[in-house]
Amino acid sequence: MKIQITNGRVINPSSGLDEVQDVFIAAGKVVGIGQGPASFAPNRVIDARHKIVMPGLVDLSARLREPGFEYLATLESEMFAATVGGVTSLSCPPDTDPPLDEPGLVEMLKHRAKGRNQTNVYPIGALTQQLQGSRLTEMGELRDAGCVAFSQANVPVMDTQVLARALDYAATFGFTVWLQPQDGHLARGGVAHDGEVAARLGLPAIPTCAETIALSTILHLVRHTRARVHLCRLSSAAGLDLVRSAKAEGLPVTCDVSVNHLHLSEHDIGYFNPHCRLVPPLRSLRDRDALRAGLADGTVDALVSDHSPVDAEYKQVPFEAAETGATGLELLLPLALQWARQDGIPLAQALSRITADPARILGVPAGQIGPGSPADLCIFNPEQEWVVSPQTLKSQGKNTPFLNLPLLGKVSHTIVGGFLIYEDARA
Amino acid sequence: MNGNPQLSPEGKLKHLLTIEGLPPSILFHILDTAANFEHVAQQEIKKVPHLQGKSVFNLFFEASTRTRTTFEIAAKRLSADVINLNVNASSQSKGETLLDTVDNLSAMQADMFVVRHAESGAAHLIANHVAPGIHVINAGDGRHAHPTQALLDMYTIRHFKRRFENLKVAIVGDVLHSRVARSQIHALTTLRVPEVRVIGPKTLIPRDVEQLGVRVFHDMTQGLRDVDVVIMLRLQNERMNGALLPSRDEYFKYYGLTPAKLARAKPDAIVMHPGPMNRGVEIASEVADGVQSVILKQVTFGIAVRMAVMSILAGERVGNFS
Numbered sequence: 001m002k003i004q005i006t007n008g009r010v011i012n013p014s015s016g017l018d019e020v021q022d023v024f025i026a027a028g029k030v031v032g033i034g035q036g037p038a039s040f041a042p043n044r045v046i047d048a049r050h051k052i053v054m055p056g057l058v059d060l061s062a063r064l065r066e067p068g069f070e071y072l073a074t075l076e077s078e079m080f081a082a083t084v085g086g087v088t089s090l091s092c093p094p095d096t097d098p099p100l101d102e103p104g105l106v107e108m109l110k111h112r113a114k115g116r117n118q119t120n121v122y123p124i125g126a127l128t129q130q131l132q133g134s135r136l137t138e139m140g141e142l143r144d145a146g147c148v149a150f151s152q153a154n155v156p157v158m159d160t161q162v163l164a165r166a167l168d169y170a171a172t173f174g175f176t177v178w179l180q181p182q183d184g185h186l187a188r189g190g191v192a193h194d195g196e197v198a199a200r201l202g203l204p205a206i207p208t209c210a211e212t213i214a215l216s217t218i219l220h221l222v223r224h225t226r227a228r229v230h231l232c233r234l235s236s237a238a239g240l241d242l243v244r245s246a247k248a249e250g251l252p253v254t255c256d257v258s259v260n261h262l263h264l265s266e267h268d269i270g271y272f273n274p275h276c277r278l279v280p281p282l283r284s285l286r287d288r289d290a291l292r293a294g295l296a297d298g299t300v301d302a303l304v305s306d307h308s309p310v311d312a313e314y315k316q317v318p319f320e321a322a323e324t325g326a327t328g329l330e331l332l333l334p335l336a337l338q339w340a341r342q343d344g345i346p347l348a349q350a351l352s353r354i355t356a357d358p359a360r361i362l363g364v365p366a367g368q369i370g371p372g373s374p375a376d377l378c379i380f381n382p383e384q385e386w387v388v389s390p391q392t393l394k395s396q397g398k399n400t401p402f403l404n405l406p407l408l409g410k411v412s413h414t415i416v417g418g419f420l421i422y423e424d425a426r427a
Numbered sequence: 428m429n430g431n432p433q434l435s436p437e438g439k440l441k442h443l444l445t446i447e448g449l450p451p452s453i454l455f456h457i458l459d460t461a462a463n464f465e466h467v468a469q470q471e472i473k474k475v476p477h478l479q480g481k482s483v484f485n486l487f488f489e490a491s492t493r494t495r496t497t498f499e500i501a502a503k504r505l506s507a508d509v510i511n512l513n514v515n516a517s518s519q520s521k522g523e524t525l526l527d528t529v530d531n532l533s534a535m536q537a538d539m540f541v542v543r544h545a546e547s548g549a550a551h552l553i554a555n556h557v558a559p560g561i562h563v564i565n566a567g568d569g570r571h572a573h574p575t576q577a578l579l580d581m582y583t584i585r586h587f588k589r590r591f592e593n594l595k596v597a598i599v600g601d602v603l604h605s606r607v608a609r610s611q612i613h614a615l616t617t618l619r620v621p622e623v624r625v626i627g628p629k630t631l632i633p634r635d636v637e638q639l640g641v642r643v644f645h646d647m648t649q650g651l652r653d654v655d656v657v658i659m660l661r662l663q664n665e666r667m668n669g670a671l672l673p674s675r676d677e678y679f680k681y682y683g684l685t686p687a688k689l690a691r692a693k694p695d696a697i698v699m700h701p702g703p704m705n706r707g708v709e710i711a712s713e714v715a716d717g718v719q720s721v722i723l724k725q726v727t728f729g730i731a732v733r734m735a736v737m738s739i740l741a742g743e744r745v746g747n748f749s
Binding site: 194195196198199200201202203204205207271272313316317318319320321 | 431432447524525526544546547548549551552556568569570571572606609633634635636638639
């Protein structure tokens with residue numbers, strides 16, 4: 001399949017390219033930008049006039065709900081949602097049922113995901129067996145099965161000795177460990193930020209120090225083990241400060257925030273909106289603004305969807321009982337664009353946070369367009385407005401705090417491995 | 428799901444879920460209406476026809492005797508048909524969801540639900556779900572709100588103090604876990620009480636509670652100085668020994684209301700408690716049974732206030748009919 005994308009504004013964040021150019025694709029690779037190979041005869045020409053051509057999105061956290069939670073979503077539904085969102089590479093956390101703690105489970109997932117030409121799936125293996133925080137998994141075997149890193153999803157390791165040993169063991173092989181910093185004791189029973197809204201609504205609260213204490217522990221252990229750690233889903237200004245100084249010190253750490261925490265605060269809970277029942281909790285406006293500034297200055301490396309489809313039934317219960325998480329694969333791009341527009345962030349820099357930067361954390365050849373790079377691309381119309389609704393969302397999960405809101409930016413084409421796998425003629 | 432769903436676009440009360448966001452005019456309207464209903468209890472036939480032919484479902488997902496009973500009496504005095512459901516014991520144990528239960532009861536032509544639930548936000552969830560025309564009264568949801576309790580407390584305060592604009596009111600005890608305290612705070616600030624204080628150990632006071640317009644005290648003798656109204660909160664048994672408090676004895680020592688501590692308040696201060704009381708834990712018997720205590724009057728007023736809320740929600744003509 002040979003594709004020529006014409007007249008689009010090509011943005012490649014990692015090289016700084018931002019020009020109207022043609023892109024030439026053959027045999028799964030980008031074979032030329034501006035200038036195609038001699039006698040290039042495309043099977044398909046895509047007119048990208050007034051559109052932006054960019055590397056496909058790389059999403060560091062998307063729950064596909066397989067195995068074990070097929071009643072919430074299936075691999076098919078969520079892989080399709082990824083293509084609709086322009087996401088061509090994603091990593092999925094190990095909190096499936098059973099958790100991704102055995103090579104066989106990972107191989108099965110990889111096999112199921114590979115079925116068609118689809119978004120590349122990079123599983124994150126469980127750091128401990130059953131995510132129970134006591135015994136290490138066979139990380140070497142899991143890596144050979146396809147895991148690119150190891151994590152506890154959002155289940156904390158309560159035992160600091162186990163965490164130290166897990167980091168030591170991972171560092172032996174140079175594996176990156178992904179940790180979501182939240183102290184399990186301080187977070188116990190809590191569902192909202194320990195602030196004004198929890199006080200008003202009578203919701204059990206999680207203090208900011210649940211994050212900073214966990215972060216301090218992790219950062220001390222990084223200093224001790226020299227393990228490479230990626231910190232997932234920061235939620236607070238104080239937590240961000242710790243990461244900023246750790247980076248200044250030269251510790252091998254990176255971090256991300258979710259689109260929800262980038263745009264929302266505790267106040268969005270309103271009168272118990274269950275779509276704002278998230279882990280970690282949405283914090284204050286000051287925290288949100290600090291996360292935005294951190295994403296702009298690079299302290300925060302990547303923006304993630306934290307895609308977690310949940311069936312309506314599990315959200316239509318009192319706030320405390322509501323299943324956590326929000327759907328997000330289809331919102332990652334428009335919400336990154338919204339952040340760029342609102343905060344005056346150069347477009348290429350904003351797009352870097354959802355392409356080249358997360359690809360660097362994953363350590364995979366994705367997130368860029370250049371001669372010879374894999375032909376994983378996304379073409380979108382930056383001016384097209386659409387309304388987030390159960391009808392427009394293709395994910396099986398319709399649960400998002402952004403429901404009924406108009407967003408700008410709609411993907412018109414998604415290309416993975418040189419194949420056009422999604423096309424929306426109206427975008 | 429995000430709006431305040433208890434008011435109609437015209438500003439009329441559709442549901443009573445929380446005091447927060449209600450204008451003073453609605454609160455005064457409820458208090459004035461309750462004053463008219465106070466006579467009913469003194470009549471030979473303790474009934475008025477306001478809710479004749481209406482079905483009121485007392486939907487209690489959490490055990491309660493007193494609140495359920497006063498709602499039942501209030502509805503019966505308004506001539507409603509009252510159905511009491513203790514849901515813990517039936518459908519929830521069979522796996523039926525909260526909203527399924529509500530749908531089933533709605534199909535039985537319910538006109539009004541009085542809901543008590545252990546989780547904050549349950550009443551909002553139901554109110555957002557029911558068909559137009561069905562009214563929901565929150566009889567206590569988790570730690571969030573207990574608006575009729577707060578209204579009967581305001582009624583009691585007005586009965587004894589006449590006006591709100593010159594009062595100092597102290598709420599003492601476990602504010603963190605108390606839906607009663609949250610509703611009282613909103614009611615008192617809405618009615619322009621100039622100084623609302625909360626008193627308790629740091630483990631039982633929510634962070635940022637000052638944002639609700641209260642002053643926080645941890646020393647009860649300071650906090651009670653010159654107050655006109657002392658509201659004691661119930662301390663649940665499960666909070667007494669553990670990481671929140673070391674013991675009931677120590678709690679009583681620092682936060683129990685004794686005659687000596689009450690002497691710090693104004694001489695004519697009244698003492699209130701939403702019940703049920705733990706004598707010797709948050710309140711000494713001498714105070715609970717003393718001349719400044721108005722605790723039993725609160726219970727009596729509670730019926731008239733709940734009649735007022737139900738009749739206003741049902742949209743009946745409200746006036747003096749004694």
